[in-house]
Amino acid sequence: MRVKTWAAVACAGLIAGGVVIAQPPKSEPAKVTPVKGESAPKAEPGKAADSFATMISESRTALGKVKDYTCTFTRQELVKGTLSAEQVAEMKVRSAPAAVYVRFARPDAVAGAEVAFSATRKSNKMRYRPAGTEGARGFKTLDLDDSKFLTANRHPVNEWTIAAMLDRVSAAAAREKTLNNTVEVYAGDFQFAGRNVIRYEVLTRRPHAFRYAHRMLVYVDKETKLPVRFEAYDQPKPGATVGELFEAYSFSDLKLNVGLGESSFDY
Numbered sequence: 001m002r003v004k005t006w007a008a009v010a011c012a013g014l015i016a017g018g019v020v021i022a023q024p025p026k027s028e029p030a031k032v033t034p035v036k037g038e039s040a041p042k043a044e045p046g047k048a049a050d051s052f053a054t055m056i057s058e059s060r061t062a063l064g065k066v067k068d069y070t071c072t073f074t075r076q077e078l079v080k081g082t083l084s085a086e087q088v089a090e091m092k093v094r095s096a097p098a099a100v101y102v103r104f105a106r107p108d109a110v111a112g113a114e115v116a117f118s119a120t121r122k123s124n125k126m127r128y129r130p131a132g133t134e135g136a137r138g139f140k141t142l143d144l145d146d147s148k149f150l151t152a153n154r155h156p157v158n159e160w161t162i163a164a165m166l167d168r169v170s171a172a173a174a175r176e177k178t179l180n181n182t183v184e185v186y187a188g189d190f191q192f193a194g195r196n197v198i199r200y201e202v203l204t205r206r207p208h209a210f211r212y213a214h215r216m217l218v219y220v221d222k223e224t225k226l227p228v229r230f231e232a233y234d235q236p237k238p239g240a241t242v243g244e245l246f247e248a249y250s251f252s253d254l255k256l257n258v259g260l261g262e263s264s265f266d267y
Contacts, residue, residue, distance in 0.1 A: 032192045032199075032219065032229065052185045055200060055220055056170050062225035063163055068094040068260040071251045073102060077154045078246035085109075091251070092264050093161050094118075099265040100157050104131065115157045117144065118265040126157055127267040139267050154247055162251055165230045172212035173202065181206045192229055193252035196222045207235055214243050221254075228252065 073091035077084050089104040097119040104110040113131040116139075127139045128149065142149055144156040158164065176183050184203040191197065202216040214236070219229035229250045234243040 032190055051187060052173060052183070052200065052202065055198075055218070056166065056173075058225045059166055059220060059227055063095075063166065066095060066226075067257050068092070069162075070253075070255045070258055070260070072253045073160070074248075074250040074252070075160070076245065076248045078244065079152060079154065083245060091160075092260055094260050094265065095163070098158060099260075099262075100161060101265050101267070102157060102160065114139070114267065116265050116267040117157050118262065120262060129267075160249065162227055165249055166227055168212070169202070169216060169218055169227075169230065172204070172216065175210060175212070176204045176206075179208065179210075181208075190219060192219050192221075192250075195228065197228060198222060213246070224254070224256070226251075226254070228254065 070090070070092050073089045075084075075087050075089075085107050087104055087110050088106040089102050092101040093099070099118040099120070101116045102114065104113045110131045112129075112135055114129040114135075115126060116128075117126040124144055125141050126144055126146075128142050128146075129135045129139045144158060150156070155164070159168075173183050181204060184205070186201040186203075188199050188201075189196070190199045197219045200218045200220065202218065204211055204214060204216075207214075213232040213234065215233040217229075217231040217233075218227050220226065221228050229248070231245060231248040233245055236243040
């Protein structure tokens with residue numbers, strides 16, 4: 001494995017050997033704002049299934065044209081009963097063979113942590129360097145489903161991508177359909193990270209043991225047709241109107257088909 005440092009990655013805008021070296025993440029996570037006149041989502045009671053199914057289909061088609069991408073990755077996760085602060089990272093993703101690299105920059109508790117996975121190694125292993133003093137020892141090789149890693153992360157690193165997020169939403173809706181449960185969909189115009197997006201609000205109100213979330217929000221870029229933000233909420237507690245957020249993922253500053261080689265994931 002080659003030794004890499006954050007200083008090398010921070011050389012902004014460099015292109016060498018067809019591989020883009022990504023910029024460090026911006027100082028603030030991208031925000032979501034309603035478009036003027038769209039403070040509330042538009043109800044689509046008679047077209048919920050068609051609207052949602054169309055979005056999923058168009059997004060899968062768009063993803064099929066993406067060989068790789070770089071972005072600023074922002075997430076929040078409910079782990080051990082506590083919702084984390086927004087974590088901001090640099091992310092690189094290749095579609096096939098599947099590969100992911102993430103380096104966290106903020107907050108201080110996770111700054112410097114790195115995770116890399118490439119399916120070309122065919123070992124189902126990832127390379128992981130923790131934040132802080134433990135990370136000074138360098139990278140360690142772990143199983144993708146390493147139990148210690150998953151005590152601090154809701155999903156393995158290969159499930160942090162846009163494609164994985166879309167699969168999660170699609171599977172959750174398909175499960176409700178299989179159980180003959182109603183899936184309500186509402187849509188509205190918003191802006192996210194300076195991009196015009198459609199926000200799909202998906203409600204699965206009937207509680208059951210296999211339900212993924214009571215409420216999901218999916219923000220889809222109008223131009224690229226790619227999901228760029230996802231939020232999942234639990235069942236509201238008695239007396240509350242909105243449930244607790246348990247995971248949220250954002251993909252901003254997206255650059256598509258930049259030509260990432262294996263060196264981008266070889267740590």
